[in-house]
Amino acid sequence: SQELEQSPQSLIVQEGKNLTINCTSSKTLYGLYWYKQKYGEGLIFLMMLQKGGEEKSHEKITAKLDEKKQQSSLHITASQPSHAGIYLCGADRGSGGYQKVTFGTGTKLQVIP
Template identity: 65%
Template sequence: QQPVQSPQAVILREGEDAVINCSSSKALYSVHWYRQKHGEAPVFLMILLKGGEQKGHDKISASFNEKKQQSSLYLTASQLSYSGTYFCGTEGYSGGYQKVTFGTGTKLQVIP
């Protein structure tokens, strides 16, 4: 089942912060985050394994609450280069393998 992302779209000014949420109705092994710029392929940002892990990557970090089956992506002091569509991929056991199901995406636009 497809994870739900919120918000669907957000516009930020440079330097502002944003949070993107991802929730699933199924038990999760991990959550993947990808960013896709317009006309390009999705690019891997980070993976969070179950255990309430939090990861960081420059000014982008994420958390994973396996009990709530939710993950949040935090973008601080946003830069123009952060613009794009962010996808979460929730990983669960399905059909005999670890399957990643991607959400519908959150469109983020950072303006000067």
């Protein structure tokens, strides 16, 4: 089974609608990271959450970390076609001075104009 499970696996929303993507860990979360991936492009770092209850926003994207539930949610307000892509959550499982990232299964988002 996956260490990080994302839901939903795919999502189609109409432009202007809000949406939420969840990332649940089977292990204790000390920090969680959200990335966005578009076809033919590299992964783009969105934001990092390190403390329980921490919430961060970047433009219309908000992410929150719930340590007790070992879960993070990514919320997009008033979605736009530019939000389309694959959203990946990642957790730091590394040691020895560098970060080894474990990624979730990804959520594919399509935004219909």
